[in-house]
Amino acid sequence: MSSFLDRMLGRVKLGGWLAVAAPLLAVVFAAVITSVILLATGKAPLEAFNALAQYGAQPRTMVTIINTGTEYYISALAVAIGFRMNLFNIGVDGQYRLAAVVAAGVGGAALVPGVLNIVLVIVVAVIVGALWAAIAGLLRVTRGVSEVISTIMLNSIATGIGSWLVKNYFGVLTGNELATKEIPADAHVPGMALIPGTQLQVSGFVVLAIVLGVAYYVLLNRTRFGFELRATGKSESAALSSGISPKKMILTTMIISGAMAGFIGMPELLGSSYKYGTNFPTGLGFTGIAIALLGRNTPVGMAIGALLWSFLDNSSDTLQLLDISKEIVAIMQGVIVLSVIIAYELVHRYRIVAEQRRVSRELAAPKGPQQVEGAPA
Amino acid sequence: MRSIAALVAGVLMASAAGCGTTAAHTAHASVDVSSMKVGLAYDIGGRGDQSFNDAAAAGLDDAKRNLGLRQVKELEATPGEGDQQKADRLRVLADAGYSPIIAVGYAYSDAMKKVAPDFPHTSFAIVDDDAARGRNVTNLLFAEEQGSFLVGASAALKSRTGRVGFVGGVQSPLIEKFQAGFTQGVKYVNPRASIEVKYLTQPPDITGFDDPAKARTAAQGMYDAGADVVYQAAGGSGAGVFEAAKDHEAWAIGVDSDQALTADPEVRPNILTSMMKKVNVAVYDYLAGIADGTMRAGPTVYDLRLGGVDYSTTGGHLRDIDSRLEELKQQIIVGKIRVASH
Known part of the structure; x- marks a missing residue:
């Protein structure tokens, strides 16, 4: 019997037409609720949706949506690895920020030239992310500290360490902005002019994101480690009795999740701002949690979720041009996540009820003769 | 009353100071105010933060009243966003034909550096930042x-x-x-x-x-x-x-x-x-300068003399x-x- 949590995290699969029904139901839910809120605030929903559609169709905004979506997607992957085995790595946020600060410092120092510097920056980020996540993993394994609590606290500590590093070691002052030294131009990852009609370029990291998505799928579904991970996620005791060490799995999973988190800041660092300063995006780790839920931890689902989320986030300016408050975006995002969870739960329950009916019908058929047998003649 | 007096004094002094300096480059000619589309990009908090952003908003409101501005659009930042979103905000405004566009806060510095050169016919201003310079960028600074x-x-x-x-x-x-x-x-x-x-x-x-x-x-x-x-x-x-x-x-x-x-x-x-810190004076002054064609690119420091700061x-x-x-x-x-x- 599956629990609500299993169903929410997509560990139970829906088959056939139900797999299509759930997301459709979610979209309808979200559209209806958003329309009601828009109407309540005195705005015409159709006008707003129309503006959103027009916004999404412009070449410039498509590029922005893809670029932001790339970061969101990698973040969702990092979160999802933990989710698949019941680990709530809330610390993806701290892991990617600390990884990016250290990597920015190392990259800015230009220890090695050109492409080597790119590789160095990414390797440093991945290692820092993995090590930072390992702390939470070790605490859980050795002292039984819930990773939810420890990672939240580690997020705070990561912020402090980041500031300390920038202030004392990596920081360079430009105007009012204190940031790490800019990574030299020979180590910038170029964009790709994929979408005609705009000067903006699609980040080269889209390729990396796709590779990571495929790696995630292969790791979880086509390797022994992935099987053990999913098995431990479904039942720790069953995993233990079949020879899997849950402690080892917890530590390894946290490390892989943290390593993946190390990639999150790379599109911004190597493809856009080339430094870590006050404008470096924060909170991507939390966005990742929402998208992992939205995409139900599947590589394709999360990709769609990341693009949708990015589209909504980036559309806030366009909505404001129409005098629609930007908070409507946050409401829409919240409603969509809830809709997805509710819709899937409803469909799951429908399936369970339908199955029970089917079973009781099948049981009812031989019931008749039995009664006849037991009844007095 | 005091603030209005300071405002007027500030504007007068600013234009007087403007006449005294040698014009490096005049970015704009006189504009019809009623057709002027003004865009404001706030930092996090936006209008209603009771502090920095509100001061900018007050300057805009003064300009609406006294200069007869009709078309004004104010956009707000989202916490945690990066330079890409800030740059995109300025582009959205510039694409929609807004000029001048005022970026409130030095957080827009890098975004301004990227976007302003792409829209040479749009006038930009940035508050609190001296690093983003350009032929079409005015830097509004304070003592x-x-x-x-x-x-x-x-x-x-x-x-x-x-x-x-x-x-x-x-x-x-x-x-x-x-x-x-x-x-x-x-x-x-x-x-x-x-x-x-x-x-x-x-x-x-x-x-x-x-x-x-x-x-x-x-x-x-x-x-x-x-x-x-x-x-x-x-x-x-x-x-x-x-x-x-x-x-x-x-x-x-x-x-x-x-x-x-x-x-x-x-x-x-x-x-x-x-x-x-009278961001309102700087914003008003800037808009008035755009309207009568006297506003110049580059830095202006609003100090005690210009009524830019006070107790x-x-x-x-x-x-x-x-x-x-x-x-x-x-x-x-x-x-x-x-x-x-x-």
Whole structure:
């Protein structure tokens, strides 16, 4: 019997037409609720949706949506690895920020030239992310500290360490902005002019994101480690009795999740701002949690979720041009996540009820003769 | 009344100053104001933050009233966003034909550097930033140290214990200017006064501008240690300093807006004065300059002389020392007192 949590995290699969029904139901839910809120605030929903559609169709905004979506997607992957085995790595946020600060410092120092510097920056980020996540993993394994609590606290500590590093070691002052030294131009990852009609370029990291998505799928579904991970996620005791060490799995999973988190800041660092300063995006780790839920931890689902989320986030300016408050975006995002969870739960329950009916019908058929047998003649 | 007078004086002086300087490059010709589309890109908080962004909004509102602006659009930032979103915000406005576009806050510096060159026929202005320069970019800067000097002097004059405090939101160079001016003002009046300084966070962590609980703890520590006046330059966190002042029945000094008018009514009696950084004057002045074609690209520093910074007298707590402060103000204006910015 599956629990609500299993169903929410997509560990139970829906088959056939139900797999299509759930997301459709979610979209309808979200559209209806958003329309009601828009109407309540005195705005015409159709006008707003129309503006959103027009916004999404412009070449410039498509590029922005893809670029932001790339970061969101990698973040969702990092979160999802933990989710698949019941680990709530809330610390993806701290892991990617600390990884990016250290990597920015190392990259800015230009220890090695050109492409080597790119590789160095990414390797440093991945290692820092993995090590930072390992702390939470070790605490859980050795002292039984819930990773939810420890990672939240580690997020705070990561912020402090980041500031300390920038202030004392990596920081360079430009105007009012204190940031790490800019990574030299020979180590910038170029964009790709994929979408005609705009000067903006699609980040080269889209390729990396796709590779990571495929790696995630292969790791979880086509390797022994992935099987053990999913098995431990479904039942720790069953995993233990079949020879899997849950402690080892917890530590390894946290490390892989943290390593993946190390990639999150790379599109911004190597493809856009080339430094870590006050404008470096924060909170991507939390966005990742929402998208992992939205995409139900599947590589394709999360990709769609990341693009949708990015589209909504980036559309806030366009909505404001129409005098629609930007908070409507946050409401829409919240409603969509809830809709997805509710819709899937409803469909799951429908399936369970339908199955029970089917079973009781099948049981009812031989019931008749039995009664006849037991009844007095 | 006072602020309107200052506003008018500021505008007059600014245009007078403009005539005196040699024009490096004139970016704009006179424009029909009613067809002018003005865009404002706020920093986090936007209109309604009771502080920095609101001051910019007030300047825009003055311009609507006095210059007859019709088409105005204000866009707000989202917490945690990066340069890409900031740049995109400026592009959305420029694409929709807005000009001039005013970016409120130095957070837009890098975004401005990227976007302004792509729209050579759009006029841009950026508040608090000197790094983003361009033929079509006006930098609106403030002499925060001068205004802070005056509130520092008022703190020293009002303090009975000879101990005062400074709570900065984030230890960025901009906020260090407030601290520098404040320290000089205190020491000018009372060389033996002690000043306790506390910053809530270090960059790149900018949550110190939005953490009233942290500010409250910091200020409580200062009051407990004997300080009786605390100056806050901490944006949204400042509310925490005011609460601590109320708890200790001590003075706090506000920042950016006249916070004895904008803060929570409960704490207003504890606000001695506010260091007003008149972003509204700069914004109004800039828009008026665009309208009559006299606005130039490059930096303008709004100081005491231009009415860009000042101290507030709301509440009448400064009545006994007002003449002294006015005297100091004049001395700064004529250059007898030089206030260093760091």
